Amino acid sequence: MPKIEVNEEIFYTLAGRSGGWKNRDEFEEALVCAKAELDEDSDKSLPAGERTLKIELNDTNRPDLWGTAGCARQVRMYCGGKRSGYDFFSQSGSVKKTARKVKVQESVKKVRPYLAGFVASGKTITDPMLRDMIQTQEKLAWNFGRKRRSISMGIYRISLVKWPIIYKGADPDSVSFVPLQWDCPLTLREILKQHPKGKEYAFIQEHEPVHPLLTDSQGFILSYPPIINSNDLGAVQVGDNEIFVELTGTDMPSLTLAASIVACDLADNGFTIEPVEVEYEYDTPMGRSVIFPYYFQEPVFCSLWRIEKFLGEKLTADECVAALERMGVKAEKANDAERGQSEKTEGVRAWPPEYRNDFLHAADVMEDVMIGRSLASFKPQRPADATVGRLLPITLFGRQVKEIFIGLGYQEMIYNYLGSRKDLVENMRASGEKIIRIFNPMTENYEYVRDSVLASLMSSESISGRSAYPHKVFEVGKIARLDESENYRSATRQYAGFLHAGTDANFNTAAGELQTMFYYLSREYEVEESDDPRFISGRAAAILYNGKAIGVFGEIHPEVLENWGVTVPCTGGEIDLDALV
DSSP states (O other): OOEEEEEHHHHHHHTTOTTOOSSHHHHHHHHGGGTEEEEEOOOTTSOGGGOEEEEEESOSSOGGGSSHHHHHHHHHHHTTOOOOOOTTOBOTTOOOOOSOEEEEOGGGTTTSOEEEEEEEESSOOOHHHHHHHHHHHHHIIIIITTTTTSEEEEEEEGGGOOSSEEEEEEOTTTOEEOBTTOSSOEEHHHHHHHSHHHHHHHHHHTTOSSEEEEEOTTSOEEEETTTEEBSSTTOOOTTOOEEEEEEEESOHHHHHHHHHHHHHHHHHTTOEEEEEEEEESSOOTTOSEEEESBOOOOOEEEEHHHHHHHHSSOOOHHHHHHHHHHTTOEEEEEEEOOTTOOOOEEEEEEEOOTTOOOOOSHHHHHHHHHHHHOGGGSOOOOOSSOOOOOOOHHHHHHHHHHHHHHHTTOEEOOOOSEEOHIIIIITTTOOOTTOEEOSSOSOGGGOEEOSOSHHHHHHHHTTOTTSOSOEEEEEEEEEEEEOTTSTTSEEEEEEEEEEEESTTOOHHHHHHHHHHHHHHHTOOOEEEEOOOTTEEEEEEEEEEETTEEEEEEEEEOHHHHHHHTOOSOEEEEEEESTTTO
């Protein structure tokens, strides 16, 4: 979980408690609203301005809390402070004109296509403030930005910049400049090989023929995103009072949110935020011209019925609105239908704050009602019903399937349910149409929820080439797929997957083992030819139960084997166990 170090004096001031809390217990109780706890108290022997608090955040879906201003903002509002107002945001119907522009050229589209930025002025940067900016920059880029791959951030001394700023693609061997903390010019390629930051983040750009570059109108280089700033324009110092903040990346919504978080943090610190217009030479999800900071959130409605069901206590709409306001969420009473529902009912409509994007469902509104009301306000109750614990039918059925696989000579495996697009889609020759992508993943290795067990089994076979053949492995576990007919627009199913690798692996062997399994399960089934791209055409079959396709099996396609580095023939398949119960 993220940990942040905050200057005690600045944190207390921004939280509206310049004198701090009476004791540690009260302070930790206030931190609960940010799902945080005090990891290490400050050294009271130091001067007040030099004391540092270490705070651990127990959730990763609130990147706005990963800085001093963001965490203090949440605590301040929870403890009765007013909701911060940010009048510098643009959105549809209320666009603010600005003379400061960034022009994004077509040449950068394929390598790192999106940019957001704004100007912050009117406040002198102090040493603690600069260190906090750097911490926020690194936390957002490392955790939320997947090690700078999807989001990176740069800060520049605006007094040296000539507008408009140009964001373009460049030849990595022909462009050179003096990078930050360096004393001689290096080409972009040399930066990746010689500079410490270049070596650390070379994996992002080293294989690209064109690299991104940020310059001013006179051609002076600001930075080489997402690697390093220049040593002159990009060297912000204590005492500066006007800066340009830019963020580049590959995911527009996440980039826009990160820019909003930084802008709100600087505004809370006393800066005046001035918008910047970014003009693209190509289409983006937000158009060809976007003025940042940009508010792109949609309101979310939550019914009182859901709040009562989840929290076990009946609350009025006014109580829910008051609780949401303590969390910094603008809300109002409303009569509407929740997303995916058609029936209107009484509830509350909430507008996510400019710095948040975690309101994906009505349940997220309910959670903020719960936290804003305070957990201690809910009276504990003993269960009214006496119940007996027992296993679900699908669990018992899954155990029966496991026993049959083991009897057939298979070894059970257990895998993560999350994976990368490369493993779950590209390596399997799949379309990825129904695969679920996590909105703000911590890393691209766990960015998607698996929609098949076969990819997990292939990952084991890819590193088992030195073991004696045959290899026979299986797993009984969950998969999830997009399904518009479901309330949550996704369906979770219990699947059994199996894989046989070796010279004796062929369609007839797999068909025989499948027949054995259904015999011991006392189920009748049929098969028909399948065109599943993961298998060899003409050597794969769909499994039908009561006339409905519930699975597939066959010989794995050679391209799939090559993608995984597997050198022997493989057969495999998977079955929807929920359909058989």
